[in-house]
Every structure is written in structure tokens, then in C-alpha cells.
Amino acid sequence: MPEVKILTRFTSAEAYPEQYRIERALENGYYEMARQAVTEMAPDDIIEMVKGSGLRGRGGAGAPCGMKWGFMPKAPTETRPNYLICNADESEPGTYSNREILENDPHQLIDGMIIAAFALRVRRMFIYCRGEFVLGADRVAGAIEEAYRKGFLGKNIFGTSFSTDLILHRGAGAYICGEETALMDSLEGKRGHPRSKPPFPANAGLYGMPTTINNVETLCNVPHLIRHGVEWFRAMGTEKSTGTKVLSVSGHVKRPRNYEIVMGTPIQELVYDLAGGIREDRELKAVIPGGSSMPMLPKDLALKTNLDFESLQQAGSALGSGGFMAFDETTDIVQVCEVIARFYKNESCGKCVPCRIGTDWVHKTIYRIVRGQGRMEDIELLRGICVNLAGERMMDSRSFCPLGDAAAWPIIWGGLKHFQHEFEYWIRHKKSPVGREVGVPAL
Amino acid sequence: MLSEQARQAIRIQMERYPDSRSALGQALYIAQDECGGWVPPEAVRDVAEQLGLEPADVQSTMSFYTMYHKTPVGKYIVEICHNIACAVNGSPALFQVMEEECHIHPGETSGDGLFTLKGVECLAGCGGACTLQLNGMYHFQVTPERLREILARCRAENGSASLYSATYVPERTGQG
Numbered sequence: 001m002p003e004v005k006i007l008t009r010f011t012s013a014e015a016y017p018e019q020y021r022i023e024r025a026l027e028n029g030y031y032e033m034a035r036q037a038v039t040e041m042a043p044d045d046i047i048e049m050v051k052g053s054g055l056r057g058r059g060g061a062g063a064p065c066g067m068k069w070g071f072m073p074k075a076p077t078e079t080r081p082n083y084l085i086c087n088a089d090e091s092e093p094g095t096y097s098n099r100e101i102l103e104n105d106p107h108q109l110i111d112g113m114i115i116a117a118f119a120l121r122v123r124r125m126f127i128y129c130r131g132e133f134v135l136g137a138d139r140v141a142g143a144i145e146e147a148y149r150k151g152f153l154g155k156n157i158f159g160t161s162f163s164t165d166l167i168l169h170r171g172a173g174a175y176i177c178g179e180e181t182a183l184m185d186s187l188e189g190k191r192g193h194p195r196s197k198p199p200f201p202a203n204a205g206l207y208g209m210p211t212t213i214n215n216v217e218t219l220c221n222v223p224h225l226i227r228h229g230v231e232w233f234r235a236m237g238t239e240k241s242t243g244t245k246v247l248s249v250s251g252h253v254k255r256p257r258n259y260e261i262v263m264g265t266p267i268q269e270l271v272y273d274l275a276g277g278i279r280e281d282r283e284l285k286a287v288i289p290g291g292s293s294m295p296m297l298p299k300d301l302a303l304k305t306n307l308d309f310e311s312l313q314q315a316g317s318a319l320g321s322g323g324f325m326a327f328d329e330t331t332d333i334v335q336v337c338e339v340i341a342r343f344y345k346n347e348s349c350g351k352c353v354p355c356r357i358g359t360d361w362v363h364k365t366i367y368r369i370v371r372g373q374g375r376m377e378d379i380e381l382l383r384g385i386c387v388n389l390a391g392e393r394m395m396d397s398r399s400f401c402p403l404g405d406a407a408a409w410p411i412i413w414g415g416l417k418h419f420q421h422e423f424e425y426w427i428r429h430k431k432s433p434v435g436r437e438v439g440v441p442a443l
Numbered sequence: 444m445l446s447e448q449a450r451q452a453i454r455i456q457m458e459r460y461p462d463s464r465s466a467l468g469q470a471l472y473i474a475q476d477e478c479g480g481w482v483p484p485e486a487v488r489d490v491a492e493q494l495g496l497e498p499a500d501v502q503s504t505m506s507f508y509t510m511y512h513k514t515p516v517g518k519y520i521v522e523i524c525h526n527i528a529c530a531v532n533g534s535p536a537l538f539q540v541m542e543e544e545c546h547i548h549p550g551e552t553s554g555d556g557l558f559t560l561k562g563v564e565c566l567a568g569c570g571g572a573c574t575l576q577l578n579g580m581y582h583f584q585v586t587p588e589r590l591r592e593i594l595a596r597c598r599a600e601n602g603s604a605s606l607y608s609a610t611y612v613p614e615r616t617g618q619g
Contacts, residue, residue: 091564094527096569132579133567135580171508189468292565336527
């Protein structure tokens with residue numbers, strides 16, 4: 001299956017350097033669907049379309065978007081309003097598709113948000129933009145201002161009685177704020193600590209009000225769904241993974257960039273046909289299919305697996321955020337695991353004990369191994385820590401929020417599951433099986 | 444400590460939200476921009492007073508986020524990604540360049556006050572690894588040679604011309 005260009009049609013800054021300006025966006029038919037939705041459709045019809053499409057959240061968890069929307073109150077009041085938040089806190093290592101949309105094609109997102117706000121009876125919506133996205137925030141701020149000037153945002157949108165405001169909020173550097181409840185705390189001006197669920201955001205979210213949080217890519221799907229219809233959407237992908245997914249390809253491929261593919265495209269095609277294969281025509285060793293939280297798959301398993309929610313789950317990993325990293329044969333998997341472990345240690349918010357302590361111990365143990373001081377029993381120690389963090393099986397969480405799972409999965413269900421022999425090699429020989437020396441900071 | 448202009452900017456931010464506390468993050472950015480890239484204790488007090496919060500509350504929130512600096516920084520903040528995609532494409536060598544050229548490790552500022560180095564997590568620039576941000580502006584495909592060029596250019600302009608401040612707050616608030 002070739003690359004498709006639906007969400008990514010105008011996201012290339014090289015091909016469309018001024019797509020972030022509203023004139024270009026209007027020439028390309030943006031806001032027609034928002035106008036049609038607001039002037040001709042009933043809110044519940046839009047929710048039904050999203051339900052019927054099978055659209056699943058693109059940010060990582062893959063929750064059915066229509067179901068989330070369906071939980072929102074139908075008759076919000078002045079004192080108990082509905083809120084919509086776009087989660088643009090893209091921080092999952094390996095993922096950079098949202099940033100490209102925010103920087104180069106922000107009107108696509110605003111178009112989708114207007115439709116979502118109308119469907120969900122939202123008078124005030126927010127974009128929580130990752131702090132590091134300085135250019136992205138600038139472009140989004142400019143796009144919001146342009147949309148206000150055209151009357152697409154604010155009072156009496158498209159001449160109807162529907163009014164909605166859009167507020168851009170910048171984060172300030174914290175991975176955990178991509179978790180929806182931590183994001184809401186952060187937006188309220190607090191430390192970004194996750195909240196317990198239930199109550200779910202649709203009941204008690206931002207400022208305690210009913211709230212829907214959707215990822216950038218999820219919301220960008222909405223105008224296309226309205227334009228082309230449910231059948232068109234469902235015709236792409238598999239039964240349970242409909243539509244397209246933008247995969248951020250990086251690592252050792254020849255042509256790393258964002259590729260939009262139909263759900264169900266084989267990993268083989270993504271790596272070898274689209275991304276041009278592995279640099280210097282080396283052998284592929286492993287891939288991380290969905291951001292650093294998701295377990296890596298060794299070559300043989302990866303090349304038998306397709307890129308959709310079910311196939312990747314079957315293979316023992318997940319589609320996650322679509323951050324796809326490919327590693328060639330010279331890659332030291334144990335050092336990759338060390339980098340992953342360090343990341344989760346740094347980003348644990350500290351609220352719950354299993355995660356605060358566990359992530360530190362996962363990192364300490366792997367760090368010891370790659371410093372040439374590992375002991376054979378460290379492998380079982382590592383497994384034990386991971387189980388205490390995230391349970392015996394995937395989705396058997398023991399931490400307060402999914403960060404604990406995200407820290408444990410890539411180690412226990414990725415590195416140790418498929419490459420335990422490399423950990424053992426490091427411990428036995430005090431050096432890497434691909435010829436790296438102790439303490440040489442190279443991968 | 445904060446100027447009237449900064450206070451006014453914070454007031455505008457406070458009005459954007461249903462609850463003014465939500466403006467705390469933006470207020471700290473404004474304070475940081477005004478105070479040369481970090482937020483001194485006096486600025487924390489001013490922000491707290493303006494938002495009707497305790498200084499300790501503001502300090503506690505601020506300390507959670509990596510983009511607010513609690514100590515003085517250099518004119519150029521060099522943020523090099525040390526996460527997977529950059530690490531497997533050679534970012535450790537970039538840290539060595541910083542050590543050789545500026546004698547600094549992550550978290551340190553060079554003796555001439557020009558550079559602060561931060562080792563940061565994935566900047567969402569993996570397709571262009573190695574990725575770094577210089578005062579908030581992306582540089583992709585950074586090799587040791589290119590990093591040396593970037594540092595030389597910074598030395599030549601000595602902080603006079605950078606596109607974005609690392610703590611840049613969009614002037615446009617995006618609300619009607």
C-alpha cells in the first residue's frame with residue numbers, strides 16, 4: 001500500500017511553505033466542512049458519524065473517539081459548561097507528526113476543533129501546546145487570530161447562533177502533561193500530576209467540568225470524515241483500526257520523515273518501500289513501532305507484522321503514538337534500553353511510589369550493566385522491578401497512571417523479551433555484543 | 444521587580460482563562476523573559492502577588508517544569524536531545540563538542556556567560572536527528588562540525604540577534 005495524503009496533504013513545509021496562512025488554507029477548501037457542520041448538521045449527527053467511523057484516538061491509548069464524545073452532557077449550562085482540549089503536548093520519544101501539523105498546517109486542526117466544539121456543545125476550547133514547540137505555538141496563535149478575523153471563531157460563527165472561543169495554552173516542559181488528567185492539572189496552573197479515574201474527564205475534567213481531550217491528529221481527521229463520509233473512512237484500514245495513521249519514522253532508515261499510511265500497512269513496506277530501507281543497506285535489527293513506551297520488536301517478528309492496533313497488540317507491542325524507530329544491526333539494544341529507562345526516570349512526576357522509585361531502579365540496574373558492573377541476577381531483578389511497576393501482563397498496571405507501564409513495557413516486553421542474550425553478553429564480557437566499549441557514550 | 448509592561452502582559456493572560464491561576468505558566472514565561480532567561484525569587488514573589496497565590500505555591504509549580512530556569516543562564520541556551528533517535532544517530536558526540544568548545548556539561552553555563560547547555564528529552568525532531576534547539580529554534584541534522592559552526596556564529600553575534608527567546612510568549616493571545 002502506498003503512502004496516502006489526507007491529513008498530511010499540505011503539511012510539508014518544503015512543498016507548501018505558506019500553508020499555515022489562512023489564505024492558502026481557504027484555497028485548499030479548509031473551513032468548508034466546519035461551515036457545513038455548523039450551518040447544516042445537528043450536533044448528534046456528527047457524534048454518530050464519528051462513532052460510525054470507528055475513529056480511534058491517535059495520541060497513544062487508541063480509545064474510540066465517538067464513545068468519548070458520546071459521554072459528554074447534551075445540555076451544558078452557564079455554570080457547568082463543556083470543555084474541549086486538544087492535546088498538542090506531543091512528547092513521546094520518536095513522535096513528531098503533531099509538531100508538523102501545528103507548524104505547517106494549523107488551520108486543519110482548527111477546522112476539526114470547530115466541528116468538534118459544535119458537536120460537543122463547547123463554548124470554550126483549549127489547545128495545550130508543548131512548551132518546546134516555540135514555532136508551533138507561534139503558528140497556531142497566528143492561525144487562531146486569522147480564524148477569529150474571518151468569523152470562524154468567536155461569536156455567532158458562520159452567522160449562526162453558535163459561539164465558541166479557542167485559547168492557546170503553552171506547556172513548560174513535562175512529558176507527563178501528555179497524560180490527559182495531568183494535562184488538565186497543568187492547564188489549571190498546577191504541577192502536572194495525574195488524577196485518579198474515575199471520575200473520567202467527561203464527568204469532571206478541566207476546572208471540574210465535563211471535558212473531552214483529543215489528540216491533534218484525531219481532531220484533524222474530523223473534517224475529512226465529514227467531507228467524505230463514514231463509508232469512505234471505514235473503507236480504509238481494518239475492521240477495528242479504521243482510517244489512516246501518520247507514522248513518524250526515525251532511526252536508521254534512509255528517508256526518515258512523517259508517512260501517512262492506511263492502517264494495516266505492513267512494517268516491511270514502511271521500512272523498505274517508503275522509508276527507503278536501512279542506511280548503508282545494513283540489516284534491520286529491531287523496530288519500536290509506537291513511541292518509546294511500546295515494546296520493540298525484533299526484525300523477524302516486525303517484518304511479519306502490520307501497522308494497526310490489533311496486529312501490533314498480537315505481536316506484543318502497540319501502535320501507540322506512531323513514533324516508529326528502526327535500528328540497524330550495529331545498534332546496542334542494552335544501551336537503547338538505558339536511554340529509555342533514563343527518560344522515564346527523569347519524567348516520572350513523583351506522585352506515586354511504584355513509578356517514582358521503580359523508574360529509578362530500572363535505570364540504575366541497566367546503567368550498572370552498561371558500565372560493566374552488571375551481575376547475572378540483575379536480569380531477574382530488572383524483571384521484578386518491571387512487574388512491580390506494571391504488573392505480570394501488559395495492561396495490568398500497578399502505578400497511578402500509564403507512565404509506570406510506559407517505563408516497564410519497553411524493558412520487560414521489549415529488550416528483555418527479545419534481546420536478553422545481549423544483556424547477558426554485557427554482563428559476561430563487560431562490553432557490548434556489537435563492539436561498544438564500557439563507558440563510551442556511543443550507540 | 445517586574446515592570447509595569449510585564450504586569451500588564453500578565454493581566455492580559457489572566458483574563459484569557461475561566462480561572463486566573465491558569466495564567467501562572469504564561470506569567471512565569473513573561474517573568475523569565477524580562478529577567479534575562481531565569482526567574483529570580485523576587486520575580487516569583489511578584490508573580491505570586493499578582494495572581495493572588497503564595498510564593499511557595501508558585502515556586503512549587505515552577506519547579507515541576509524544565510523550561511523555567513531557577514538559576515541564571517547564558518545568552519544562548521543550547522538544548523541537545525539525548526533521547527533514542529538522536530542518541531543512535533550520534534548525539535553523544537555533540538555533548539563532547541560542548542565540553543571541548545565551551546567546557547560545559549549539561550546543566551552548566553560557560554565561564555563567559557554565553558552558553559548554557561541542557562541535555563533534553565525528545566524534541567520531536569527525530570526525522571532530522573541529531574536535533575537541538577538554540578534559544579528555542581530548531582536545528583536539524585546537527586553534526587559535530589555543524590555544532591562548531593553554530594557556536595562560532597553565536598560568539599560572533601554575541602547574543603545580539605536570535606530569532607526566538609527560549610521562553611518566547613506569543614504576543615497574539617488568540618482570543619477575539
